[in-house]
Amino acid sequence: MTTTVKLEADALQVYRSDKEVLSGISFSLSSSEVYALLGGNGAGKSTTLLSFLGFLPAAGGRVLVNGKDVSADHKAARAAIAYLPEAASLYEHLNAFENLRYFLQLAGRSEDSPALEAALDRVSLAPASRARRLKDYSKGMRQKVAIALAILRDTDILLLDEPTSGLDPSAIDEFHDLIRDLADTGKTILMVTHDVYGACQVADRIGLLRGGKLVGEFSAPTDGRIETETVHRAFSGRTVDTQLAV
Amino acid sequence: MLQSEVWFLLRDRAFRVWVLVVLLFSGFAVWSGLAEVAQQRQSIAFLVDADSTDRTSEFSAQGDWGSAAYYSFHLTYDPPSDFAFAAMGQRDASSWKHRLRMLALEGQIYEHDPGNPELALIGRFDFAFFAAFVLPLVLIFLLHDLKAGERTAGRFNLLVASAGNDNRLWWTRSLLRAIGVLIAAVGPLLVGGVVSGTSAASLLGATAMVTAYVLFWTVVCLWLGSRQHPASVILASLIGVWVLLGTLLPAGGRVIIDRLVSVPSGADILMTQREAVNDAWDLPVADTMAPFVARHPEWTGYTHTGDGFDWGWYYAFQQVGDQTTESLSAAYRKGRARRDQLAAWFAIAAPPALLERWLQKLAGTNVEAVLDYEESVRAFHAELRAFYYPGLFGDAAFDPARIDDLPQFSSSE
Ligand SMILES: Nc1ncnc2c1ncn2[C@@H]1O[C@H](COP(=O)(O)OP(=O)(O)O)[C@@H](O)[C@H]1O
Numbered sequence: 001m002t003t004t005v006k007l008e009a010d011a012l013q014v015y016r017s018d019k020e021v022l023s024g025i026s027f028s029l030s031s032s033e034v035y036a037l038l039g040g041n042g043a044g045k046s047t048t049l050l051s052f053l054g055f056l057p058a059a060g061g062r063v064l065v066n067g068k069d070v071s072a073d074h075k076a077a078r079a080a081i082a083y084l085p086e087a088a089s090l091y092e093h094l095n096a097f098e099n100l101r102y103f104l105q106l107a108g109r110s111e112d113s114p115a116l117e118a119a120l121d122r123v124s125l126a127p128a129s130r131a132r133r134l135k136d137y138s139k140g141m142r143q144k145v146a147i148a149l150a151i152l153r154d155t156d157i158l159l160l161d162e163p164t165s166g167l168d169p170s171a172i173d174e175f176h177d178l179i180r181d182l183a184d185t186g187k188t189i190l191m192v193t194h195d196v197y198g199a200c201q202v203a204d205r206i207g208l209l210r211g212g213k214l215v216g217e218f219s220a221p222t223d224g225r226i227e228t229e230t231v232h233r234a235f236s237g238r239t240v241d242t243q244l245a246v
Numbered sequence: 247m248l249q250s251e252v253w254f255l256l257r258d259r260a261f262r263v264w265v266l267v268v269l270l271f272s273g274f275a276v277w278s279g280l281a282e283v284a285q286q287r288q289s290i291a292f293l294v295d296a297d298s299t300d301r302t303s304e305f306s307a308q309g310d311w312g313s314a315a316y317y318s319f320h321l322t323y324d325p326p327s328d329f330a331f332a333a334m335g336q337r338d339a340s341s342w343k344h345r346l347r348m349l350a351l352e353g354q355i356y357e358h359d360p361g362n363p364e365l366a367l368i369g370r371f372d373f374a375f376f377a378a379f380v381l382p383l384v385l386i387f388l389l390h391d392l393k394a395g396e397r398t399a400g401r402f403n404l405l406v407a408s409a410g411n412d413n414r415l416w417w418t419r420s421l422l423r424a425i426g427v428l429i430a431a432v433g434p435l436l437v438g439g440v441v442s443g444t445s446a447a448s449l450l451g452a453t454a455m456v457t458a459y460v461l462f463w464t465v466v467c468l469w470l471g472s473r474q475h476p477a478s479v480i481l482a483s484l485i486g487v488w489v490l491l492g493t494l495l496p497a498g499g500r501v502i503i504d505r506l507v508s509v510p511s512g513a514d515i516l517m518t519q520r521e522a523v524n525d526a527w528d529l530p531v532a533d534t535m536a537p538f539v540a541r542h543p544e545w546t547g548y549t550h551t552g553d554g555f556d557w558g559w560y561y562a563f564q565q566v567g568d569q570t571t572e573s574l575s576a577a578y579r580k581g582r583a584r585r586d587q588l589a590a591w592f593a594i595a596a597p598p599a600l601l602e603r604w605l606q607k608l609a610g611t612n613v614e615a616v617l618d619y620e621e622s623v624r625a626f627h628a629e630l631r632a633f634y635y636p637g638l639f640g641d642a643a644f645d646p647a648r649i650d651d652l653p654q655f656s657s658s659e
């Protein structure tokens with residue numbers, strides 16, 4: 001499999017309400033890679049994802065999707081990306097199938113029922129609840145539908161903002177398996193989380209974001225996972241300064 | 247996208263409720279308009295019937311032209327058009343029927359009370375009012391949070407990211423809602439039109455006007471609704487626009503126009519004429535006959551000059567009464583027409599007023615129609631004078647059979 005750079009932030013600087021939220025961060029992802037942006041609240045994780053979708057303009061630097069500057073063609077970027085927003089919410093008065101169909105057709109896709117069922121199987125949403133309206137769902141169930149939607153978009157790139165929030169531990173494990181499966185089929189996955197353990201479980205690389213700066217990056221060894229302990233120490237601030245010195 | 251947006255819309259409870267509300271309001275407005283028109287037609291039919299019967303008995307009971315003219319009444323009326331049910335307009339503010347005698351005319355035109363003074367003040371709930379003022383409110387309620395609502399629900403980014411071209415999404419959503427509202431609003435109008443036999447051209451014209459109007463408000467809602475403010479702020483600003491365009495601008499315009507163009511009141515005309523006629527009793531006959539003959543040189547040979555009563559002299563001072571108010575009455579008509587013209591220009595800045603004016607024009611219930619009707623009353627009254635004057639000022643002998651030759655008022659219908 002040839003690896004091409006699918007997502008790239010190049011000295012990206014973003015302001016929100018006159019406040020610098022991202023201060024020149026740079027990183028890139030190739031196909032089949034899972035990259036986790038790790039950071040506390042307000043670090044700028046969601047902002048980074050929104051920049052890739054062209055929702056927030058780059059005040060400095062660039063964001064590229066498939067090698068193309070997003071500011072030049074945000075429609076192409078959006079078409080190439082399946083986006084799972086933070087605390088994604090779908091339509092409460094529609095059931096899981098109706099929501100999936102509606103959002104998919106917005107993206108110009110139509111899937112038959114078996115495909116929808118298969119996607120809901122992959123996120124383990126109980127079959128009995130699929131025809132119920134989302135207003136009867138738990139937070140985790142809603143999140144599962146939103147994840148199924150992202151899978152069904154069948155794009156090369158997935159941007160997932162806190163995808164495991166609301167999921168119970170076993171569902172999180174299943175989700176991580178799902179992410180690894182998707183990466184194995186060539187998908188590029190950029191996910192945002194503040195869950196150190198989860199990030200280490202699933203990511204090929206982890207970027208540590210703090211106060212709008214990328215303060216550290218960790219890569220998995222070729223035949224293993226990133227060590228949680230190392231990342232945790234960095235995340236909680238104990239080793240960041242030495243890491244940064246590199 | 248269209249198909250699934252239609253599907254999506256039909257599952258939207260709020261939309262269904264609002265469409266039902268529009269249907270009910272429009273239906274009620276049309277129904278009450280039809281009822282009012284039926285009532286007016288009925289009252290005209292009754293008066294027309296009574297009119298000729300009365301006259302026949304009075305006229306034939308008289309022995310001379312003067313008393314025949316004195317005791318005969320003549321009905322004039324402006325029947326509601328086939329589209330009047332949709333926009334009653336000036337029919338609530340000005341008289342659309344008169345019972346004339348061959349006396350001084352101008353006072354008779356203006357002495358009538360408007361049929362529904364309180365309605366003239368607050369406005370009748372007819373289709374025009376509903377469409378101009380209620381419809382925009384419904385659109386505002388329906389469309390103001392199209393985007394803000396999705397933002398609050400946390401779906402906005404997902405929708406936009408999924409759609410790629412989100413302008414198309416918002417336009418589709420707005421227009422579909424607007425079309426739903428439009429159909430619910432125009433549906434009852436068309437039914438009412440069929441019931442009252444309105445011409446297809448009028449119905450088509452009205453539909454086009456309301457469509458353009460709904461489109462205008464849809465664009466305003468979409469435009470203001472695109473701001474990244476909370477839904478409540480957007481709602482407040484849209485209602486502000488509605489108040490501005492629907493009430494403040496028209497009211498301000500009326501004040502300015504009334505200042506710019508002064509119009510004598512109908513009561514002034516009535517009083518001036520009444521005084522002229524009353525004074526004439528005490529004036530030398532010649533004082534009356536001079537201005538009369540100036541207008542009617544053919545009756546220079548009229549011989550009654552001395553004391554005592556004569557019908558010719560009596561009707562001459564009735565006409566001279568009209569002559570004294572001529573300039574006042576002309577100023578009144580000119581002023582009303584001028585105000586109306588200015589209001590037409592002003593309405594361009596206030597779409598609700600513009601729509602009402604358009605519909606009233608179609609319905610023949612605008613100021614122009616009132617002035618036209620008043621002109622037709624004057625023309626008819628002139629015919630009456632032309633009929634009687636040979637008997638009053640010449641030597642044509644009274645003949646009760648001549649009743650068949652009396653001028654007939656024919657309405658514009
Ligand atoms: N809609 C917004 N308007 C203005 N500032 C915002 C907005 N959303 C987030 N911010 C600010 O941007 C910074 C980064 O936010 P965000 O990217 O959401 O952080 P994270 O996802 O890492 O928790 C924070 O300081 C936050 O206060």
Ligand SMILES: [Mg+2]
Nearest residue numbers: 045046047086
């Ligand atoms: Mg966030």
